[in-house]
Amino acid sequence: MNEHSSHVKSFCILGGGSAGWMTASMLQHVFPQYRICLVESPEIKTVGVGEGSTPALKSFFELLGINESEWMPQCDATYKNGIFFDKWSENQGYTNYFHAFPSIIDNHTLPLFMHNSTARVRGIGVNANPNDYFLTAKLARENKRPIAQESFPFEINYAYHFNSAKLADYLRIRAIANGVVHVQAEVVSSELSVTGDIAKLILDSGDSIVADVFFDCSGMASALIQKALNVQFSSYDKLLFNDSAVVAQTCNAKQNIGTQTISTAMKAGWKWQIPLTTRTGNGYVYSSRYVSDELAEDEFINSIAADSKIETKLLKFKLGRVNKHWHKNCVAVGLSQGFIEPLEATALYLIQQTVGKFIDYWQKGQESCEYQTKFNQEINFQFDGIRDYVALHYKLNSRTDTNYWQDSRGGWENMSDSVLQLVDCWKSGQSIVQKVKELKLDQHYPVSSWFTIFSGHGFYPPANKNVVAEQQKYDLNKLAEFIRRASLNFDSAQ
Numbered sequence: 001m002n003e004h005s006s007h008v009k010s011f012c013i014l015g016g017g018s019a020g021w022m023t024a025s026m027l028q029h030v031f032p033q034y035r036i037c038l039v040e041s042p043e044i045k046t047v048g049v050g051e052g053s054t055p056a057l058k059s060f061f062e063l064l065g066i067n068e069s070e071w072m073p074q075c076d077a078t079y080k081n082g083i084f085f086d087k088w089s090e091n092q093g094y095t096n097y098f099h100a101f102p103s104i105i106d107n108h109t110l111p112l113f114m115h116n117s118t119a120r121v122r123g124i125g126v127n128a129n130p131n132d133y134f135l136t137a138k139l140a141r142e143n144k145r146p147i148a149q150e151s152f153p154f155e156i157n158y159a160y161h162f163n164s165a166k167l168a169d170y171l172r173i174r175a176i177a178n179g180v181v182h183v184q185a186e187v188v189s190s191e192l193s194v195t196g197d198i199a200k201l202i203l204d205s206g207d208s209i210v211a212d213v214f215f216d217c218s219g220m221a222s223a224l225i226q227k228a229l230n231v232q233f234s235s236y237d238k239l240l241f242n243d244s245a246v247v248a249q250t251c252n253a254k255q256n257i258g259t260q261t262i263s264t265a266m267k268a269g270w271k272w273q274i275p276l277t278t279r280t281g282n283g284y285v286y287s288s289r290y291v292s293d294e295l296a297e298d299e300f301i302n303s304i305a306a307d308s309k310i311e312t313k314l315l316k317f318k319l320g321r322v323n324k325h326w327h328k329n330c331v332a333v334g335l336s337q338g339f340i341e342p343l344e345a346t347a348l349y350l351i352q353q354t355v356g357k358f359i360d361y362w363q364k365g366q367e368s369c370e371y372q373t374k375f376n377q378e379i380n381f382q383f384d385g386i387r388d389y390v391a392l393h394y395k396l397n398s399r400t401d402t403n404y405w406q407d408s409r410g411g412w413e414n415m416s417d418s419v420l421q422l423v424d425c426w427k428s429g430q431s432i433v434q435k436v437k438e439l440k441l442d443q444h445y446p447v448s449s450w451f452t453i454f455s456g457h458g459f460y461p462p463a464n465k466n467v468v469a470e471q472q473k474y475d476l477n478k479l480a481e482f483i484r485r486a487s488l489n490f491d492s493a494q
């Protein structure tokens with residue numbers, strides 16, 4: 001591609017993983033009049049993992065006007081009711097729990113959950129495990145899809161599992177058909193202008209690409225934002241220890257496909273199991289400070305009951321984020337801007353947020369860069385907020401088997417002040433509802449999720465068996481019956 005000068009605005013995206021093609025799809029949809037090109041190396045592989053989403057992925061497809069019936073079958077996608085955390089706690093009655101995406105119907109059961117959780121903190125021996133309070137927890141246990149029969153008057157909030165390579169392929173074909181120019185070449189260097197902006201990308205073919213804005217979707221290479229523009233990276237390693245993953249695919253074991261991600265604690269990290277229509281994705285995310293790659297692989301293979309000849313892939317990563325996601329005329333999206341380990345499957349959500357906010361500010365700023373500072377503050381706030389929620393899983397663990405888990409409980413001083421205040425409020429036995437709002441923690445996770453993480457780990461003092469008064473306030477049998485009846489409106493996944 002030769003240099004051109006024209007008044008038509010142009011965007012260039014470097015990288016063709018999920019981040020690149022999601023960015024291209026959103027930009028092309030909102031700015032169909034712009035010249036948009038995506039350059040990716042046929043030699044440098046995409047990371048090829050990332051198979052779980054948050055409910056926000058629904059709005060990505062809605063923005064593009066794509067129905068589930070169109071994209072899901074092409075990406076082997078399944079529905080995700082939530083995440084089941086297994087063996088993160090050794091506290092009796094709390095060795096596993098389900099983290100739901102709250103829905104309107106949970107308004108019937110959440111007050112009971114919040115009441116009982118708070119009572120339990122005060123030592124009253126009531127059941128406060130989230131497993132028993134959310135309809136989607138039951139749907140997930142029964143491998144049911146979160147899609148209700150038509151007569152059921154409530155919509156259920158859910159997310160997806162999908163094959164990430166197929167998702168990128170699907171978006172690529174669609175984006176090219178809609179006019180995005182696809183260049184297959186390696187970017188070998190870039191040239192800066194006198195203002196310090198990126199002037200052009202130089203390709204291995206000798207050609208170059210000029211554009212008004214460059215999107216760095218080059219994955220962990222972070223070729224533009226960190227390498228060309230020297231933007232600093234803030235590490236999360238004081239709070240999050242994991243830096244490696246070993247992944248493998250297995251056949252679906254059950255007849256009915258699961259409808260939840262399962263996250264099981266291992267000796268030096270945790271393992272995911274993600275059901276797709278054609279296979280199950282598995283991965284062990286661990287800290288190489290506590291286990292060697294070889295031992296981690298052995299533990300992983302044994303845990304998925306797989307043959308040692310199974311094909312595994314090793315991945316290394318660093319957790320943290322760049323300090324500026326939009327700098328000069330470059331916006332970093334995806335792994336190039338940072339990574340929070342995949343415990344809550346938030347990476348695609350952050351991609352959507354980054355591109356969505358860029359679009360808002362680019363439109364408001366009449367194509368100038370006046371909103372960069374605000375944009376960077378907001379994206380940093382989102383990254384750090386999710387990091388805190390993910391880190392809280394480790395701080396609240398009560399496993400005693402390895403140094404990894406014991407050390408993970410330390411270092412509270414590195415947690416944000418807001419989370420420390422919330423923990424104090426929880427321990428005091430006051431309801432945390434107001435506190436979550438006051439500290440703006442609901443901008444990262446809803447109130448129900450904060451109750452869930454504390455309760456799910458059994459972060460309680462010992463129960464006082466003599467105090468039973470509050471136990472009678474709610475009839476848990478009625479609650480179970482309500483959830484059972486509601487669940488009859490849902491079908492099993494195929």
Ligand SMILES: Cc1cc2nc3c(=O)[nH]c(=O)nc-3n(C[C@H](O)[C@H](O)[C@H](O)COP(=O)(O)OP(=O)(O)OC[C@H]3O[C@@H](n4cnc5c(N)ncnc54)[C@H](O)[C@@H]3O)c2cc1C
Pocket residue numbers: 014015016017018019020039040041042043044045046047048049050051052053164185186187188217218219220221223245283285315317333334335336342345346347348349
């Ligand atoms: C172990 C693990 C588990 C994960 N699980 C989840 C999950 O469950 N849910 C979730 O949302 N996210 C998850 N993620 C994150 C998710 O995989 C990524 O956020 C997502 O795939 C986006 O990756 P990317 O497009 O930024 O980078 P990549 O997939 O690495 O793509 C980089 C692209 O840049 C191109 N490129 C790089 N350098 C050059 C160059 N010089 N010239 C030309 N092209 C170049 C490559 O060819 C490639 O196309 C996980 C990540 C890891 C590591």
